[in-house]
Amino acid sequence: KAGVTQTPRYLIKTRGQQVTLSCSPISGHRSVSWYQQTPGQGLQFLFEYFSETQRNKGNFPGRFSGRQFSNSRSEMNVSTLELGDSALYLCASSFTSGAYPYYGYTFGSGTRLTVV
């Protein structure tokens, strides 16, 4: 069974540019969540998508956006990049079911974004 696939693995961008990251969940998983990981801040929740709908959003500026397609694949976009956006961006997929919707929450390997 294929895991969660994130592309690209590494990315270097210049301040002011925009970037799109992709996440393909485990087959059958309909929930995709995105996290930003930095050394000082741990894993910060960005947003969660289920059946093409954003159900929750973290405390990030509007420059961070995302979407989910009908096949559950998800993309996140960051516009007008700032130096502070340099981080590892992780997505996780899960099989939402009943009272324990995040059972089997599995992370991808992440995209390491460097803004210069």
Next chain:
Amino acid sequence: GENVEQHPSTLSVQEGDSAVIKCTYSDSASNYFPWYKQELGKRPQLIIDIRSNVGEKKDQRIAVTLNKTAKHFSLHITETQPEDSAVYFCAASMPQKLVFGQGTRLTINP
């Protein structure tokens, strides 16, 4: 607010000794508590989880305990080995997300 506090931030133990990491959560509705291990340069990987209707769960050298009344849960690693060195994250389920603790860097000294 929705937060998970994790302690300690760093932990160093001798090989063979036990390690304990503790977390507290704020949302009394949280019902699922996973623990993740992240080795350097790798993805966080689920090592054990516990649901709110269970007080303790064990898997070989790893165990997790949950006290719902006090809203805290702990990870216990016994007979630690060098390969246990990593960053460990606890998490608690909240509406449409998992909220993670800040992580504990565990170092096993030979």
